[in-house]
Amino acid sequence: MSPDRALPLWSMVLEQAAGTPVTVGHVCAAVVRVTGVDGSSVALTTSSPIREAVYASDETAARVEELTLTLGEGPSIDALRLGEPVLSADMAGTVARSRWPLFASEAVAVGVQAVFALPLRIGVIHLGVLTTYRRRSGDLIRRQVSDGLALADILCLLLLDGTDPAVDTPLPEADDAEEVRYPEVHQATGMITVQLGVTAEIAFARLRAFAFAHNRRLRDVARDVVARRLRFEPDSDDDYACGR
């Protein structure tokens, strides 16, 4: 994300939070504001195949989640399965009706004309899906898509906080989403999966926790891992990592 856009988006999230800790709901409220939709929801992929809805901005958004869950089809199911955004601008149109025959007609019945689903993922790490709906049909404009994707990145970081119960992961900061742009961060994540014998999700959470605990930038810590100046050890007590 370009720094000049990351900051206003993050400010908007903070504005929604109004001094309280940032939650999924605050990011979703920002999504609604910048992408011109009417409501949003977040569902997580859990270890079981069942999706778990963790947030809905209003009753219609909750209804869209419920329809998805009950019918087992819809844009957010596809977004999760394909790992790609599914932007369906016209629920009443033939494309949507043939792709999701049940979901499309039910969505229209509850007054939803467009559904945009963005997967919450970082490479192999799949966390869930952000679904937004609008009462009027029509495509998102480019700027709305890019802001939506950027806010989905922030959501990913926020959701990862609860990934590893052993680690108190920090809340995302303004530049965190930007740090994820650096390949060293992902290389280090891969290295830590081997060092600790954990999933990429947990490895990434540990990396962020370490950076936070030592008040360092994520990319700098990642560089140390890649250069083998820093190694994560399975059983160390406080730091989860030690230099060597």
Next chain:
Amino acid sequence: MAKIQLTDVFVEMADTLVVGFDLIDFLHLLTERCVQLLGISATGLLLTDQRGALRFTAASTEQTRLLELFQVQVDEGPCLDCFRSGQPVSVPDLFGAVDRWPQFTPAAIETGYATVAALPMRLRNEIIGALNLFDARPSSITPDKQRLGQALADIATIGILQERAIRLRDTLTQQLETALHSRIIIEQAKGVIAEREGLDPGQAFERLRNVSRKHNRRLSDLARMIVDGSEQLPPALT
């Protein structure tokens, strides 16, 4: 290196663009062929991440990969100018371009390059990325070479579209997101391989790529399975 013919490259690219091809692998191959065909030192390719920034996608050499990343990091350089303006950028002599890009130019010269060109990757009205050409000899990237480079950049763009068109009727957003996450997965896999085998990330990528070619596997599928632990690389031949 044997002289490579334009027709060979076009035939090879056309052959690659069939069902099941791997986009990142295709773009890497394209950067390598671009070097051979144009007789230049190196090429690199950056794609938009749709959040307002360019991200590294493929390069013909490790040094070029680092230089491309450097451009992104310092937020200056020919690739970024080209992406922002949508126009080709050509710098016959980098020594005269220090003022233009005070951070990028010295880094490029240090890497051994004397000239650079950046060519837009355009889809309809949208710029989705840029292809960088580098060479060690000043003024060696002639207008003819740039035209040919632009043709290859256009093939890369077609490849990005094609990858998705085969699967579903879909939007540019999805195509670019796929490329972005494929790249992230490959970085994650490089980390896994680097740690297991005591390699650096560049060597880990070569390892990954050799195995994917030898066993005829899609690069990003193999990378994903390595990261999620469902597959390990066969032992390297020593």
